[in-house]
Amino acid sequence: MSQAAPSIQPAAERPLAPGAAAPATGDAGPPPGGATRPHGPGLATTIAAVLRKELLVELRTLESLPGMSLFAVTTFVVFHFALNRGSVDGDLAAGILWVTLLFAAMLGVNRLFVADADQGGLDAFLLAPVDRSALLVAKALALLAYLAVLELVAVPAFALLLLGPSLWHAMPALLAVLALADLGVAAIGTLVAALAVRTRARDLLGPLLALPLLIPVVIGAARASAPLLSFGHGGGPGARWLALLALYDLVFGLIAYAVFDFLLED
Amino acid sequence: MDAAGRGDGGPATAAPAPAASEGRAPALQLDGLTRCFAEREALAGVTLTLGAGQTLAVLGPNGAGKTTLLRVLATLLRPHAGSVRVLGDALPHEAWRARARIGLLAHDPLLYRELSARENLRFHARLHGVAPGRVEELLAALRMTARAGEPLRALSRGMVQRVAIARAVLHEPALLLLDEPYANLDPAATALAEPLIGAGAPGARVICSHDPTGALAQADLVLGLRGGRPALLGAPDAIERDQIERLYR
Numbered sequence: 422m423s424q425a426a427p428s429i430q431p432a433a434e435r436p437l438a439p440g441a442a443a444p445a446t447g448d449a450g451p452p453p454g455g456a457t458r459p460h461g462p463g464l465a466t467t468i469a470a471v472l473r474k475e476l477l478v479e480l481r482t483l484e485s486l487p488g489m490s491l492f493a494v495t496t497f498v499v500f501h502f503a504l505n506r507g508s509v510d511g512d513l514a515a516g517i518l519w520v521t522l523l524f525a526a527m528l529g530v531n532r533l534f535v536a537d538a539d540q541g542g543l544d545a546f547l548l549a550p551v552d553r554s555a556l557l558v559a560k561a562l563a564l565l566a567y568l569a570v571l572e573l574v575a576v577p578a579f580a581l582l583l584l585g586p587s588l589w590h591a592m593p594a595l596l597a598v599l600a601l602a603d604l605g606v607a608a609i610g611t612l613v614a615a616l617a618v619r620t621r622a623r624d625l626l627g628p629l630l631a632l633p634l635l636i637p638v639v640i641g642a643a644r645a646s647a648p649l650l651s652f653g654h655g656g657g658p659g660a661r662w663l664a665l666l667a668l669y670d671l672v673f674g675l676i677a678y679a680v681f682d683f684l685l686e687d
Numbered sequence: 688m689d690a691a692g693r694g695d696g697g698p699a700t701a702a703p704a705p706a707a708s709e710g711r712a713p714a715l716q717l718d719g720l721t722r723c724f725a726e727r728e729a730l731a732g733v734t735l736t737l738g739a740g741q742t743l744a745v746l747g748p749n750g751a752g753k754t755t756l757l758r759v760l761a762t763l764l765r766p767h768a769g770s771v772r773v774l775g776d777a778l779p780h781e782a783w784r785a786r787a788r789i790g791l792l793a794h795d796p797l798l799y800r801e802l803s804a805r806e807n808l809r810f811h812a813r814l815h816g817v818a819p820g821r822v823e824e825l826l827a828a829l830r831m832t833a834r835a836g837e838p839l840r841a842l843s844r845g846m847v848q849r850v851a852i853a854r855a856v857l858h859e860p861a862l863l864l865l866d867e868p869y870a871n872l873d874p875a876a877t878a879l880a881e882p883l884i885g886a887g888a889p890g891a892r893v894i895c896s897h898d899p900t901g902a903l904a905q906a907d908l909v910l911g912l913r914g915g916r917p918a919l920l921g922a923p924d925a926i927e928r929d930q931i932e933r934l935y936r
Contacts, residue, residue: 461816462815477802478801536799540795540799542798542799548789548797549815550786550787550816686765687763687764
């Protein structure tokens with residue numbers, strides 16, 4: 422290697438990164454090196470940085486998405502043979518769809534913090550002068566993205582392998598149900614993954630904690646989507662079930678936001 | 688035990704060198720620092736003051752509590768008893784304020800193996816509000832520019848250590864916490880890292896090392912730990928060779 426080692430420009434003469442807060446004033450004087458940034462970047466900048474890193478790592482490793490999608494498709498194949506019937510509809514179809522999606526989501530939940538815990542990324546994040554809630558939001562957004570990709574594969578596969586009625590006309594309403602249910606799964610999944618990742622039995626603890634907490638999501642989503650998966654589409658998704666899902670998202674989103682900081686503490 | 692490590696117990700203290708610390712808060716003020724894991728005391732009764740810009744060498748056998756001390760100072764572990772001030776900020780309540788001014792070079796590189804050196808450093812630059820130009824500056828200073836696009840898993844341990852050094856000094860911390868900083872580095876890489884983390888680096892340093900000779904040469908204050916308790920504390924010129932040897936017996 423023949424590069425010449427360049428001199429290092431003092432921090433005080435360098436610009437801050439876009440989105441970074443200005444150095445705080447009124448301190449007892451700058452430390453050696455001139456770099457004093459008691460306030461780190463803003464929440465949006467931190468969320469964007471963590472989310473970008475998260476998606477980049479998943480894109481490189483493909484540890485979550487292929488597993489989640491393959492699990493869902495395989496489960497539908499197994500149901501196809503186990504039920505010994507040409508097609509399903511109504512309550513049964515909704516039950517099969519949501520239980521499969523939930524178990525597939527657990528695979529993603531279990532992997533959500535593994536790279537951070539195993540490679541020290543979590544410690545490095547905790548050392549940064551940032552709002553730790555950014556990690557919750559970024560991880561939940563990443564999980565939401567994984568769930569969206571999972572459903573892009575799983576829902577057509579379900580329609581092809583098991584579902585009797587056509588899904589075409591019910592699709593807008595089903596998308597609303599999927600979105601509301603995904604928000605709840607993302608909030609609880611991120612919270613539980615952060616809790617479980619520091620334990621030795623994390624692969625077991627994640628689903629054990631998440632599944633009971635997600636039962637209201639399964640009930641709401643299955644009841645809301647049952648009419649959409651019936652022959653003749655017997656009515657809409659049911660406003661009260663959509664309201665239940667929205668309320669669940671709100672309550673558990675706030676709980677996750679409130680307690681996440683404590684989960685990261687030693 | 689007195690400041691030079693001689694004596695018979697009680698909390699060890701050492702005053703900072705006045706010239707280095709005038710007008711600035713001490714880098715470290717520890718008074719009876721204790722940290723437990725379940726019933727076991729990993730650190731107990733650590734008391735010392737390190738002046739601004741000074742270097743503390745932490746010596747001790749495996750399991751003596753050196754890494755625990757670094758993690759407490761880095762705000763990753765809470766102290767369970769005693770008081771801890773890092774750069775004037777009391778832990779754990781003011782940890783959020785201290786974090787921006789602490790750089791930790793831990794035993795693990797704290798980097799993602801699937802990301803390249805540049806991607807890792809840019810990620811940390813964003814978290815610390817540092818401009819991307821600083822990343823390129825450090826990559827060049829550590830002669831890593833040519834390999835900066837490769838995933839970390841494809842690099843040798845020495846190269847990963849260079850990237851970890853760049854991560855630790857990215858935001859030009861006022862306090863560097865260094866755990867075996869020259870591990871896996873060849874002499875040329877050590878020379879490259881010297882201006883960033885060596886004696887010429889700006890700010891105070893805490894160096895955990897299994898190389899007493901090297902650590903003593905750089906230190907203003909030496910802390911010897913044994914079983915989590917301070918067994919030795921004082922200026923390096925006041926510490927004798929057999930005291931160091933006894934530490935490891």
